[in-house]
Amino acid sequence: MNLNVTPASARDAVYAKLxxxxxxxxxxxxxxxxxKEASLAFGVSRTPVRESFVRLAQEGLVQVLPQRGTFVSLIDPELVEEARFMREQLEKAVIRLACASFPDESLEALETNLLRQRESIAREDDKRMFELDEAFHRTIFEGCRKLNTWSVIQQMNAHLNRSRMLRLVSDHDWDHLYAQHKQMAEAIRSRDADAAEKVMKEHLSLNIHDQAMLKEKFPQYFK
Amino acid sequence: MNLNVTPASARDAVYAKLxxxxxxxxxxxxxxxxxKEASLAFGVSRTPVRESFVRLAQEGLVQVLPQRGTFVSLIDPELVEEARFMREQLEKAVIRLACASFPDESLEALETNLLRQRESIAREDDKRMFELDEAFHRTIFEGCRKLNTWSVIQQMNAHLNRSRMLRLVSDHDWDHLYAQHKQMAEAIRSRDADAAEKVMKEHLSLNIHDQAMLKEKFPQYFK
DNA sequence: ACTACCACACTTGTATGGTAGTATGGAACT
DNA sequence: AGTTCCATACTACCATACAAGTGTGGTAGT
Structure with a gap:
């Protein structure tokens, strides 16, 4: 009997870790x-490593230069801004939908999430707060039956998050984000689509100024 | 001297063809x-075929069941509708941007494209008309410097187009689409964002009714 | 000192053999 | 007749060997 459960294929494991x-x-x-290096590090052959490279390349996270090498993609400011743009448009549209029709259990989920957010902020648990933030937005999509849309956003977030990660974590004004989340839930409950869209727009509008600053501070990371 | 130019790697060729x-x-x-079958058909080994399967699986075009087989994905009506939804939101937002600021050469490109559309409709050249339709929308994104966004839409279009393909080609009311395209170009020129958004919304609103009909007509193709 | 060249140590791309899991059809048994 | 079991022929997964392109450092020649 094999209790050493292999959670997934070697390919998926390598992909997820990378x-x-x-x-x-x-x-x-x-x-x-x-x-070769990765295959040694993960203790698998080159085949599953290669296949994970293919996936990462398709997501734009790595760049494969034939016969020369594979490199972690530089952060492309244009791509980051467009990812933010797309996310803003989609989230605005979906929260409008939520204001038109939203299941009670999803609204409850939002409220519960908000309570936990307050706890995590009090405990200064940044990691947990990240997760709750993501779950909050996901719940909105779930309530509108737009989970495929959420997956697409998740993919684009890869590029956004890498840029965000450069800012110190302490930079995050969790209180402000929490207040906005609370306003969103309120707007959905009171079916005020205009207010909801407005909050969401502000919530997702990182100013481009930050990008330029980061590019000056970490020039070697940018295209 | 090898004149048998390999346009790209075997992997890319297999991927593109599939x-x-x-x-x-x-x-x-x-x-x-x-x-195995695909590798024989394309005259390459299983490796590049496998890697193209990985890419197709990530796009959701095929489904790989370990140790069982690989299958072309069934059309998922929810996914199709969400792809349409996302495209609508993004194209509406971008055409609003175009109304705020749009380079002259892009506007000219739209006009030229419109002329060619009229020709192609007259010649009943459906394939050409497909291409011009795509180029028209692409030009709008290009003028707004949102080409990454266009790429994302292209990926989602895979699922939309497969559904569209089921309808007979003759079903396309090219005259109607042409008229809408013309109105879009007009709106951009006169910077009338509201009108532009309105036309775009109608342009991209396939009614869900069609979907249901197709699913009845080709049940084996749907999830 | 400088340049042209080439061997070599890398890289990714492709081919192939073996492994393990799955589905199926037929044989043996009830 | 119906059911269980197993051999067999698949499948995708992984490891490995080889092919082919690229960059580099050293060397020979000028």
Whole structure:
């Protein structure tokens, strides 16, 4: 009997691990990867490593140069801004839908989430707060039966988050974000689509100014 | 000297060909693929075939069941509707941007494209008309410097187009679409964002009714 | 000192063999 | 006749060997 459960294929495991390391900047933009090196590190052959590279390349997280090497993609400011743009448009549209029709259990889920957010802020648990933030937005999509849309946003977030990660975590004004989340839930409950859209727009509008600053501070990470 | 230019890697070639066959329904939803079979058909080894399967799976065009087989994904009505939804939101937002600021050369490109559309309609050249339709929308994104957004839409279009393909080509009311395109160009020129958004919304609103009808007509192709 | 060249140590791309899990059809048994 | 079991022929997964392109450092020649 084999209790050493293999959670998934080697390919998926390598893919997930590399993705995480890239998004956390543990593998910084521009870093050289290599099929052989990675295969040794993960204790698998080159085949599953290669296949995970293919996936990462399709997401734009790595760049494969034939016969030369594979590198973690530099952060492309244009791509980051467009990812933010797309997310803003989609989230605005969905929260409007939520104001038109939203199941009670999803609204309850939002309220519960808000309570937990307050706890996490009090405990200064940034990691947990990240998760709750994501779950909050996800719940809105779920209530509108737009989970496929949420997946697309998640993919685009890869590029956004890598840029966000450069700012110190303490930079996050959780109180402000919490207040906005609370306003969103309120707007959905009172079916005020205009107010909801307005809050969401502000919530998702990182100013481009920050981008330029980051690019000056970490020039080697940007395209 | 080797004049048999390999336009790209075997992997890319296989990927492109399979994708085309899936989108054209030459490989219908539910069809069984197999690494071995495909490798024989393309005259390459299983490796590049496998890697193209990985890419197709990530796009949701095929489904890989370990140790069982690889199948062309069934059309998921929810996914199709969400793809349409996302495209509508993004295109509405972008055409509003175009009304605020749009380079002259892009506007000229739209006008030229419109002329060609009229020609193609007259010649009843459906394939050409498809291309011009796509180019028209692409030009709008290009003028707004939102080409990454366009790429995302292109990916989602895969699912939309497969559904569209089921309708007979003659179903397309090119005259109507042409008229809408013309109105869009007009609105951009006169910077009338509200009018532009309105036309775009109608332009991209396939009614869900069609979906249900198609699902009844081709039940084996749907999830 | 400088330049042209080439061997070599890398890289990714492709081919192939073996492994393990799954579905199926037929044989043996009830 | 109906059911269970197993051989077999698939499948995708992974490891490995080889092919082919690229960059670099050293060397020979000028």
């Amino acid at each position: 993705r995480e390391q890239i998004l956390s900047l543990e593998l910084p933009p521009g870093a050289a990867l290599s099929e | 994708r085309e066959q899936i989108l054209s329904l030459e490989l219908p939803p539910g069809a069984a693929l197999s690494e």
